[in-house]
Amino acid sequence: MSKGAVYKQGDIVAELERRLDAGIYTSGFPVGADLAAEFGVNIKTINKAINQLVEAGRLARKRGVGTFVLSRSAGEHQIEVLFEGYSALFEHPFWGEIWNGCITQLLDSGYRPVLTQLHADDGTGELLLDDFRFSRTEGKILLGITQPRFLELIQEQGVPVVSAGDRIADPEFPQVYFDYEPGIREAMQFLSGRGCRRIAFLGEVKDSYNPMLLNKFHAYRRSLESLGLYDPELTEHTRPLPEAAGNALRLLLARTMPDAIFVAGDHQVPYIEKVLKGKGMRLPVVGCDGLSFAAWPTVALPRRAAGEAAARMLVARLRGGITPEQTVLPSRFVC
Known part of the structure; x- marks a missing residue:
């Protein structure tokens, strides 16, 4: 790093990737405030750079735990996690807990999650798919995406898929969903x-x-x-x-x-x-x-349990196991 240099988000991502490739962060990834001070930028810029590396499958974020490095050995088996929402997944008040359950179970099973965040029309909720491309992975987990057009597209990928969260109408689609x-x-x-x-x-x-x-x-x-x-x-x-x-x-x-x-x-x-x-x-x-x-x-709703169950179901299918098509998790009233 050059003293007095002005770093943009892309520069920070490139530098952090270089350090990850060199194994500099094998003992732990630094906190955002320290990186912001090092690069002379605000915490929002650092968070955006970290989010980009999470989406690329280089880092993982867990609310209440922190950011950690995903090993190259785990990267031999990748799972694409697809999500549509108004904020970053691991910061999302609802889906973030399901994500935590997913990645914990996937990492424990030797799979590396690769996050793909989709966007939707604010007025209608229709997914914007004109420029969308799937990542090449061994399997996929959907978080709350139930639009029929997208379900058709993902089934055309020819890899195992499991949905977590909202119920999908097709009873033969592998899914973990909430009973409200x-x-x-x-x-x-x-x-x-x-x-x-x-x-x-x-x-x-x-x-x-x-x-x-x-x-x-x-x-x-x-x-x-x-x-x-x-x-x-x-x-x-x-x-x-x-x-x-x-x-x-x-x-x-x-x-x-x-x-x-x-x-x-x-x-x-x-x-x-x-x-x-x-x-x-x-x-x-x-x-x-x-x-x-x-x-x-x-x-x-048992959100973390839903993420764990979806990851277990997908891993079992990847390994040739027999699993139920649906797992239903009941809601409960709390006052």
Whole structure:
């Protein structure tokens, strides 16, 4: 490194790759703050450079643990992990825990994960696939990608594939998915038991390019129908983006008045509470997913277990083992 040099992200990635190739970081990868100080850049630039090396399969990141180097010997057997989301996978409040489960199990089994992050249209959720290319790997794990067009493309690759997270409609597609029904049913019973009769839903309620995202809504509707409380006027569609839920609540409140709110994602609850506070309203709010920061009642999902189970299923298939086509993990209500 030259003293006083100005380093851009590409320069940092190239230098870190050189060091990885030379075995400089075999005893451990430095923390981001130290690298930022060394290269004279801010932590965001370092994080972007590290993310690029994670996507290339040179590094792995685990929330709460840190960044570590993936050995070359493990790289002889690579697994592509495909994900679509609004933030880096290992920083994502939902999918990051599933990723941690996946990579722990893959590395323990001698496979190196290679991350591929896809992008989608913000308005419709349709995957942007015009310039997309798969990595050449022995197998693939899908995290929450259920669009039929993409499933057709990945099956054409001719390698074993397992999905983790949202349910795929095809019962013959190998998958580990969440059953939202028991947890959401408990949540609706919890609210109705406290006198709530107009329980609103904020989340995906319309057909989209990812129809399986409607599973939470269907579980909500069936639960309230069994209680004689379902009212379609109390539902408002919103994409699973954090700030979108606040706008959806404003639309809902402009036409009707709920006495409780069920939100399809915990990451959206703070925006719901902000809108309610601004209007001087206090309503019971229940979230979904059981994210670590949730300080409200929520429907919790065994996310890390889903990642571990998906990786185990894929490794077993790669080694010629017989596994079930589907593993279903139940949700539970936590208050």
